[in-house]
Amino acid sequence: MGYFVDTLNSIGATVRNFLRPPVTVNYPAVIRPRPERYHTSFALLHDAPGDELCIGCLACERICPSFVIEIKQAPKRESPVTGKKRGYVEAFTLNLTACIGCELCVQVCPTDALVMLRTPEKPAFCREDLILDVKRLYANEKEKQAAWATGSRLIEMQDPNVGQPKVEKKPAPVAAAPAPAVTPVAASTPAAAPAPVAAEPAAAASEPIKGAS
Amino acid sequence: MEVTTPVRTLPYRKLELYEPEGDMLTLQLGPQHPSTHGVLRIKLHLDGEKIIKAVPYPGYLHRGVEKLCEQLTYVQMIPIVDKDDYIAPMHNEQALVMAFEKLLKIEVPRRGQWLRSLLSELQRVASHIFWLGTMSLDLGGALGGGSTNFIYCLRERELILDLFEELTGSRFHYNTHCIGGNRHDIPAGWAAKVHDAVNLIRARLPEYEAMSCNHRLFIERMRGVGVLTGALALELGITGPNLRASGVDHDLRRDAPYDAYREIPVNVQTAKEGDCLARTHVRLAEMRESLRLIDLLIDGMPTGPINSSRPAKQANQIKIPSGQAYASLESPRGELGTFVVAGNGEANTSPYRLKIRPPSLHALAALPYLLVGHNVSDAVAILGSLDPIMGEVDR
């Protein structure tokens, strides 16, 4: 008898779920909104005047745990914008097939040149599609939407001296979010600008979370 | 690959060549089997359907993570170990980082500690709820009630993964622990979402129980099956819910408190029977306890920095001269420990030896004792109830 009662209970659970709306997100047609810290692929950025930000310092190549970044430095030359001598990259290859998305390369980038993308990933048809060279990285800057994280923001969020007055070191980097040009999912992705509270750990830390004692 | 003698020439067709053990069946359960939770091979010697001997052969998922870590710097290691226990990556990271912090004598700031505990508890709920789903799948089949419960459980696990995604930007390779604290601070509005998710899971838990462990069919499959005695569990080094279900009251969160558990007491859930049903009950009770802790942790989250040391700007930033340390924490599967012998060469940027103590490996050691005498269906139930994760076993 107990079997029948328990079975009725189980059927009750399934009936309740039967009446709930489906949770399936019909993936290729509908793309769920990604949170602003979401990151997949990569892009290299230009600064406001239009110069390449990457100085070829090799920090990202050195820190990558799966060794997917290969950089060939170009000889130092004068920047067309500022006129100062600085480094450039000749080749920047990023092998997405082995990337684990740990975001360490973004964190160590001293010029905030390397960012990850918030545009939902697209599967590739061949492995070559997953190897990003310098041209595609710069193209990604224009085509895709950048993720929230940049090197300075990540460093700032982890800063142990939160609350202490900070010295403004350098001008803020270029807004890492060019307007999404070809993303077909603009309807489901919120605006590119990161929420102000999340971007400022100092603010987040000083104003207590809701319900804090 | 060379193929050996075609089976047709084997002597089994001739009656006089039958061996005395001819009615014994040697069955390989795994590595390519739907319910070995990854790639585990268990060699079963069957008499009819009764198991008379069982030998587990782990190692099919060996990726050499420990050896790899000897080549990597301390900063690089953290995202790599995410893949060990692929159901609960948070704990892998934290166990590793805790060992390094112990060597460096770094104290995590209070907010960092609470954040770590919060993430740990969320991950524990996600892991246990995933376990409930796979357990149902083992008992009920992919084309049956098992898969229904599996999908319900995964649906709720998604809520927690969504929270992690919002916090760290990824659903699996979080890389959110770093030496000295955390990398990601809580974004705006996250706390309310945590509360929502916790309340939803708490409200829906009775439904899963009605589908699984409150149902007599499920109970009949689990009760008295795979009884693990407390003495044997201690001898084999089994920890976590498997040990607590055998009547041994041991939980690192209470017995060797770390992080926020020093301030928040944990109610340790135990059961006496030591069978599959007891393990189920312990895990479900732990899930409820974790949900309670999450509410406490998110409400009482202190302010301040989340990290006590300089964030990594270069690969070789952290140098540990020499020395050794062992740090462990209570992962959803038991005591997950890291033993590190620091000091490799001149640079001191990578360890000389790193050893991860996975709780699942010790749980697997109980299989030869537990399986004997049961039949093939029970083998699946016992294996499932021990909750081994092969990535962690083989590393």
Place this chain on the structure above:
Amino acid sequence: MIFAASLAAAVVIVVLSATALALWYERKLAARMQTRIGPQFVGPIGLFQPVADLLKLVQKEEIVPMGADRVLFALAPPLTVIFALAAAAFVPLWPGVAVVRSDVGVLLVIGFGGLAMVPVWMAGWASFNKYALLGAMRAVAQSISYGVPLVLAAMVPVILAGTMDLDGITQFQATHHWFGLWPIIPGLPAFILFLLAMLAESNRIPFDIPEAESELVAGVTTEYTGMQFGFVYLAEYVHTVVGAAIGSVMFLGGWDGPFAPGLHWLLLKTLCLFTFIYWIRWTLVRLRADQLMTLCWKWLVPAGLGLVFLSAAWNQTGWSR
């Protein structure tokens, strides 16, 4: 003669296409239970998904494992379908009309149902695979064990109606009461017993241990590929559909119903039973082999015997008229 032949052809085609539809229906049902969507791309609301499945299966390569008994291996899957279909020939479609009207219809239906076990054993033995063999052994044990309660449950309507003709049973129900409703004491328990035994005969959860895929990979179908696998799969569904139809004939009055008796009532009742069976399937976990046998021999067989005597006693009392 022409009528009989065309009726036979129509029934086969209708059962096969109803089975195809049932595949889609089950997937949609299960998907909604699991808060998913289910098939949706092939045809309107995924209606042609079984056709796509069939096309895919037909195109697959057929592999015979080495060491297998080739003749039995190739013969078993088509036979399962034919035996499962055969029982449909005895179902009374509307008053007085079935493909075959036999005086021993109940016995024949049960016989053909039990016969479906033979090719399953053939398949399991011929595969030369341990999982297939274990699955086949379980299937045979389950089938012959649950054959007994099935026979006993089917005997209740036979005793109550006093005939073994399926159409006669339905007509008796049409003139008296449906056995599922009245007499409620031997009727309803016998119906439940029949449903349980039929679930076991057609390998449905909670009795699907012969192909328990979390234990025995895929049971007897482990080594089968392509259409050969498709046949075994198809046979299970045919078995369930036909079993639901026979259950509604024997206990729920078949074609009888308010307003206008006819085929539509039979189809409706079959659909309801089918939905119930699949709802159970997607809700419960499965039993273990030994629990299954214990349940059958210790509880269901005596219960079936008791029901048989209760119905005989009911016949002798004054209320039956």
Place this chain on the structure above:
Amino acid sequence: MDGSWFGFLAFLLVSVISVGGLIVAAKVLGVRARGKSLLKERTYECGEEAEGPAWIRFHPRYYLVALFFVLFDVEAAFFFPWAVAEKTLGWNGLASIALFTGVLLLGWWYAVKKDALRWQ
């Protein structure tokens, strides 16, 4: 052979034709590997080399179940004629079949007590 059994023949014929049609379709449409591959034809044993043959001797306890089935099936064969004629046989027939069943159940009870019907 009367008309209805002709219907059954036609039924079997149509089902054989439809099943055969599918077999032929599978033969025509199905892909075939160019060469013979021994690896592909190996029996499935979870990816490991199979140890020992699959065709083993069965333990005698399996036959117990089969024997019981035969026992109860014969009983069912006796039951059916009685079941059809039950209304006319009356209490007398019921009593005699009860006696028969009683003897059968005695054996059943013995078997259950001896644990002979436990599947292992």
